[in-house]
Amino acid sequence: MKHKKSWAEPYRIKMVELLKMTSEKDRKKAIKEAGYNTFLLKAEDVYIDLLTDSGTNAMSDMQWSALMTGDEAYAGSKSFYNMEKAIQKYYGYKYIIPTHQGRGAENILSKILIKPGDIVPGNMYFTTTRLHQELAGGTFADIIIDEAHDPKNLHPFKGNVDLDKLDALVKKHGSKKIPYISIATNVNMAGGQPISMANLKELRAYTQKHGIRIIHDMTRVAENAYFIQQREEEYKNKSVMEIVKEICSLTDGATMSAKKDALVNIGGFMATNEWDVYEEARNMVVVYEGLHTYGGLAGRDMEAIAVGIKESLDDNHQHARVGQVEYLGHKMMEFNVPIVLPIGGHGIFVDAKEFLPHLTQDQFPSQSLAAEVYIDSGVRTMERGIVSAGRKADGTNYYPKLELVRFTMPRRVYTQAHMDVIAESIANVYDRRHKIKGLKMVYEPKYLRFFQARFEKL
Ligand code: F0G
Numbered sequence: 232m233k234h235k236k237s238w239a240e241p242y243r244i245k246m247v248e249l250l251k252m253t254s255e256k257d258r259k260k261a262i263k264e265a266g267y268n269t270f271l272l273k274a275e276d277v278y279i280d281l282l283t284d285s286g287t288n289a290m291s292d293m294q295w296s297a298l299m300t301g302d303e304a305y306a307g308s309k310s311f312y313n314m315e316k317a318i319q320k321y322y323g324y325k326y327i328i329p330t331h332q333g334r335g336a337e338n339i340l341s342k343i344l345i346k347p348g349d350i351v352p353g354n355m356y357f358t359t360t361r362l363h364q365e366l367a368g369g370t371f372a373d374i375i376i377d378e379a380h381d382p383k384n385l386h387p388f389k390g391n392v393d394l395d396k397l398d399a400l401v402k403k404h405g406s407k408k409i410p411y412i413s414i415a416t417n418v419n420m421a422g423g424q425p426i427s428m429a430n431l432k433e434l435r436a437y438t439q440k441h442g443i444r445i446i447h448d449m450t451r452v453a454e455n456a457y458f459i460q461q462r463e464e465e466y467k468n469k470s471v472m473e474i475v476k477e478i479c480s481l482t483d484g485a486t487m488s489a490k491k492d493a494l495v496n497i498g499g500f501m502a503t504n505e506w507d508v509y510e511e512a513r514n515m516v517v518v519y520e521g522l523h524t525y526g527g528l529a530g531r532d533m534e535a536i537a538v539g540i541k542e543s544l545d546d547n548h549q550h551a552r553v554g555q556v557e558y559l560g561h562k563m564m565e566f567n568v569p570i571v572l573p574i575g576g577h578g579i580f581v582d583a584k585e586f587l588p589h590l591t592q593d594q595f596p597s598q599s600l601a602a603e604v605y606i607d608s609g610v611r612t613m614e615r616g617i618v619s620a621g622r623k624a625d626g627t628n629y630y631p632k633l634e635l636v637r638f639t640m641p642r643r644v645y646t647q648a649h650m651d652v653i654a655e656s657i658a659n660v661y662d663r664r665h666k667i668k669g670l671k672m673v674y675e676p677k678y679l680r681f682f683q684a685r686f687e688k689l
Contacts, residue, residue: 238554241547242643245292251275258606266685267602267670269611278609279649280641284577286332286490286497287641291542294494294535301531306522310530310537314500317537321472321544322449322479324502326509330520331527333450333488334359336501338519340446340486341367343511344410352400353413354392355379355420358619358679360413360448360486365624369410372400379421380632382571382582387462389424389573390417390455392434401441411444416478417451417458420615422635423556423575425458428466428477435481447482453492454576457549472544484508491577494539494642498532552576556640558647562654568661571635578639581657583616586636587667592617594669597636598686600660603667604636608656613637618672619681 253261253276265271269282280287302309315327330336337360345351347368353360354375361371374396378386392414401409412434418424438445456474459466466474479485484503489495501516503509513523520527528536542548553576560574569585583597590596597616604610615637620629638653660667674685 238551238558240551240555240643241545242291250278252278253609255606258609262602262605266674267598267688268681268684268686269601269605269613270682271685272605272611276609277605277611279645279653280611281578281638281653282611282613284491284639284641285488286495287644288490288494288496288539289641289643290494290496290535290539291643293542294538297534297538298531301529301534303530305525307524308530308533310533311524313537314533317540318500318502321475321540322452322485322502323476324479324485325504326502326506326512328501328503328509328512328516328523329526329528329533330499330501330516332490332497332499333448333486334363334499335520335527336486336488336499337363338366339512339515340484340501341369342515343508344444344446345369346410348408349410350400350404350408351411351413352397352409354390354415354426355418357415357419357448358621358681360415362679364413370624371413374400374412375418375421379418379424382422382569382580382585382633382635385572387425387458387573388427388430389421390415390426391430392426394433394437397434397437401443406441406443409443411446411483412438413448414445414482415448415450416455417576419451419577420619420631420633421575422571422580422633423451423454423577424573425455425462425576427463428459428474429463431478431481444483445481447479447485448487449479449485450488450491451577452478453543453549454553456544457546457553458576460546470544471546471549475544489536489539492543493536494543495532495535498528498536500526552640552642555645555647555650559638559640559650559654562650563657566654566658566661568654568657571633578637580615580633580635580637581612582634583636584634586661586664589665590667590669592630592634594689595672595686596669597634599667599670600636602670602686603660604656607660608652610638610653610656613639614681618684621680 345367489498571580616634
């Protein structure tokens with residue numbers, strides 16, 4: 232008999248970081264003081280930190296060694312050229328502007344390409360991406376397929392674009408009003424869901440016909456490539472590395488938060504294949520980030536990114552990465568916890584609408600559930616529902632269809648035993664779900680309110 236091959240890690244542990252263990256009494260006090268917002272907890276009061284996969288990666292021995300070779304020259308540092316070379320080689324974009332992280336790149340790109348009154352269609356919004364589009368005078372329009380808004384729909388590529396939705400926008404506004412289509416690989420807010428190569432190729436054909444750019448939010452491109460390899464027949468014998476390069480080749484430029492797939496703790500960049508756009512970005516980066524050969528990063532950060540990009544494209548790495556997330560998801564399903572399906576790339580998204588049907592969306596079910604999970608076990612998660620969605624330009628709330636709590640997995644950080652503790656904790660909370668109350672918002676910041684909003688129990 233042939234046994235199945237498990238997803239085990241292609242690395243071993245060389246150094247450990249000790250964690251503080253807390254009591255339920257400590258945690259009740261801490262979350263109350265934090266205004267029931269997991270962003271306002273002190274990290275040292277957290278046991279397993281699933282707030283985000285952003286900047287929380289464990290770097291490899293090779294990345295740590297690369298840090299030591301960082302060239303800290305203000306201008307023209309060797310480390311910049313190493314990073315630029317890695318981006319050109321593995322992603323294929325021509326011109327690179329380093330930035331301190333993803334939103335720095337979004338700011339510059341949005342300011343350059345968007346004019347007031349423009350429409351920016353995209354495969355679901357991301358918080359910072361949409362805000363920069365709006366601050367530049369644009370209006371985001373969601374053109375993701377309907378299946379993406381349904382947590383139970385098993386479509387293998389819920390990140391796909393609905394070309395009819397796009398065509399309707401082009402007919403209504405004209406292609407001149409659409410500076411680019413914003414395409415995220417592995418759509419974060421949909422639950423870490425991929426776009427298929429077939430869909431991207433169709434989109435490419437359409438945009439070429441209408442003279443519209445595709446700008447690629449490539450924050451989780453390697454995870455998306457892994458799903459293409461697993462789910463698209465034509466790609467089953469291609470490597471993640473080859474697939475990533477092909478995805479990028481179908482787009483005109485990119486913004487990247489290297490804090491995710493590129494396996495570092497800080498960094499990002501903007502990329503473009505257009506000289507004019509590059510020229511302007513190179514001017515603008517000096518105002519907002521730093522010189523065009525460091526963009527807010529230390530030389531050592533750029534060295535770590537150069538190594539991290541390559542490591543992220545290893546098939547075995549992605550197999551273990553997504554395998555761990557799937558392990559956690561299946562464990563939760565054994566306890567009947569409602570989660571977004573198919574299981575995504577960077578975390579498990581618990582469906583708070585189904586988990587807490589007695590709460591209305593205005594009682595912040597996801598926010599409340601994230602606080603309860605923290606109280607139960609010290610596991611920190613993040614709200615991805617009405618609080619994250621924020622308000623429209625006219626001041627009214629967005630009411631997103633998805634009301635989720637994200638259990639986001641840092642890369643190469645936690646073990647399988649940690650996964651068991653997390654699943655048991657959400658199962659405990661599920662057992663007492665009928666007793667969970669909603670929250671009211673008592674402080675609301677103007678921008679990206681989810682980061683700093685404060686709540687009280689109803
Ligand atoms: N695009 C996507 C899809 C992201 O997930 C993020 C960050 C950004 C852009 C912005 O990048 O943080 O480097 O400025 N997402 C983090 C998260 C914050 O927790 O999902 P950044």
